[in-house]
Amino acid sequence: MEDPPIEECEHDDVNKTEQDTQIEESEQNHRDVEVAPALIAVHPTQNSVAVSVGSDLRVFNLPEDCAVTLVDESGGASHNDSIRTIKYGANGKLFVSAGDDKLVKVWSTESWRCIxxxxSxxxxxxxxxxxxGLHVCFADKFGVVWVVDLPGVDGSEAPLNKKAVPLLGHYCSIITSxxxxxxxxxxxSADRDFKIRVTVFPKKPLDGAHEIQSFCLGHKEFVSCLAFICTPDYLQGILxxxxxxxxxxxxxxxxGSLLDTCEVGAKAEQLKFDASEANCSTVTDICTxxxxxxxxxxxxxxxxxMLLSCNLPSxxxxxxxxxxxxxxxxxxTSLGSTISGGLLWMVTGASKLSGSDHSSLSRVKVISGFRKSSPDSLEQEPVVLxxxxxxxxxxxxxxxxxSISIDEKVFLAAAEAVKTAMCNLLIKKQYSVEKRECRKRTRNDKKMK
Incomplete structure (x- = not known):
């Protein structure tokens, strides 16, 4: 999605260079203080657990009881800017990470090579x-969803540089999930403008998705997360x-019908947690x-x-x-679960905390007791391990x-930083007319052909 071409402004070369330099420095200063929430993802059969904090991607192999070394033959670090999303494929063979460096990396979970x-x-x-496992879709902050086909990508050969193709768009609204x-x-796909779009995934996705099934409209603020509840008796799932x-x-x-609403923020207030600030009861993640x-x-x-139940018949x-x-x-800041582990994994933390010695702070916790005696109940009381x-x-x-031991005050700072991070994620940068014109002249986006 490109801006229309414009004529060159009539500035002399010296003033143009100075102005462009000031813009770049201003943007860099903004990015230096832009924190990224810690994220967690768990292998479907709990073979591994992955945490990302800023540009740092950390993986632990549970069966072998050892840390994983990521192999990225593309050169340099795995990511060089904040990672904003990580996911395992449903069969556990693939792991995908992406973020602010405009890179989407697909990893083989057997070798942990970037394949x-x-x-972007x-x-x-x-x-x-x-x-x-045949397609990965990713969304950008301009509201475009892209698709990448992965047939033949199994990690047995040299890394492949796949191309992404536009699939659908949200008309310049930041896609959040x-x-x-x-x-x-x-x-x-969900966006910052309160909208959820349900699109039929086409048989030939590289030709684009042109059939909208429905719109789910009813939220009064940005949609932050999506998940499907699926049981053996209800394979289609409820969103x-x-x-x-x-x-x-x-x-x-x-x-696209709204079936029910749960006021989780009001429940948090009843529990006397601090819900006095604006947006402090934002739902940050849902884990089925x-x-x-x-x-x-x-x-x-x-x-x-907060543990919720969905009554499918009613x-x-x-x-x-x-x-x-x-x-x-x-x-x-993020949740993860497995098919058979009976555990809920959680992480809190943020990167680039100002005034902290910890550039990439995270803390992992696990809750047990999720082995089910029936689809809507628990065998035992959930316990924090x-x-x-x-x-x-x-x-x-x-x-x-x-680090295993971190001052509790640092986590308070992290919680505040995460609020700012979520706000930043949902706001497009505002530029003056002069800066916008100069940015147009100096665009260096990679053109995808």
């Missing part, structure tokens, strides 16, 4: 991996979404529990998680329980956190 590097024209804000439906029929309006909505994706109607919700003001939502992290300033009880123990924490 494909995809170049803009900074990446969300991604999704189709269940068959992408999800494929469990059956692969639809790709769902749930979280938002800056402190609610979780449940949707019928076929019709496989083959179960229970799902976990992370809220910006909540030191713990199509209603209800709060089951709040699991608090007692004695720590632990407000999760101690550090020594977490799979992988001290070795895992040392790898994923970078």
């Amino acid at each position: 494909s590097t995809v170049y 024209e803009k900074r990446v804000s969300a991604l999704a991996v189709r269940n068959d 992408l999800e494929f439906s469990p059956d692969g029929r639809f790709i769902v 749930v979404s979280g938002s800056g309006d402190s609610t979780v909505h449940m949707w019928d994706v076929i019709s 529990i496989p083959d179960c109607t229970l799902f976990a919700v992370a809220i910006q003001s909540l030191p713990g998680i 199509r209603t939502l209800s709060v089951v329980k709040v699991v608090s992290i007692v004695g720590e300033n632990f407000i999760p 101690g550090d020594c009880e977490i799979p992988g123990g001290a070795k895992l924490l040392e790898k994923l956190q970078g």
Whole structure:
């Protein structure tokens, strides 16, 4: 999506150089203080756990009880700017990371080699991996969703530089979340303008997606996260979404109908957590529990998680329980679960904290008790595991956190930084007319042919 061409401004070369330099320095200063929330992803069968903080990607192999060394033969660091999204494929063979460096990297989870590097024209804000592992979709901050086909990418050969093709667009609205439906029929995209679009994923995705199934409209603030609840008796799945309006909505994706709403922010206020600031009850992440109607919700003001239940016959939502992290300033920034592990993994933290000795801060916690006796109940009370009880123990924490012992005050600073980070992610930079004209003259976007 390119800006229209413009005529060159009549400035002399010296003034133009000085002005361009000032713009670049201003942008660099802005980026230096732009923090990135810590993210976590768990292999479907819990073979590995990945955490990203800023540009740092950390992976731990649980069966072998060791840290993973990433192999990226494209040269240089795996990422050179903040990672904004990480995901495993449904079969666990692929892992994908992307972010502000405009790189989408596909990794083989068997060798942890980067098997494909995809170049984006803009900074990446969300991604999704189709269940068959044949396609990766990613979205940028200009509202475009791109698709990459991955047939034949298995990590057995040299890394491939795949090209991305435009799939659909949200008309210049920042896309905040992408999800494929469990059956692969639809790709769902959400944006900062309160909108959720359900698009039929075409048989020939490289030709573009032209059929919109529905729009899910009802949130009053930006949509922050999407997830599908899927059980053996309901393979099509039900869509749930979280938002800056402190609610979780449940949707019928076929019709776009709003089925139910849960006021999770109001519940957090009832629990006397600090919900006095604007947007502090934003839903930051939703994590479903496989083959179960229970799902976990992370809220910006909540030191713990809120457990919700989706009643599929009546199509209603209800709060089951709040699991608090007692004695720590632990407000999760990202959640992850596995098919059979019975564990919910959480991370908190942020990168580029001003005034901190920790450039990439993260803290990992795990909640057990999610083995199901029935689809909508738990066998036992969820329990927050101690550090020594977490799979992988001290070795895992040392790898994923970078340090086992960190001052609690630093985590308070991280929680505040994450609020700012989410705000920054959803706001496009504003430039004066002069700066905008000079930026147009000096564009260096990679043209994709």
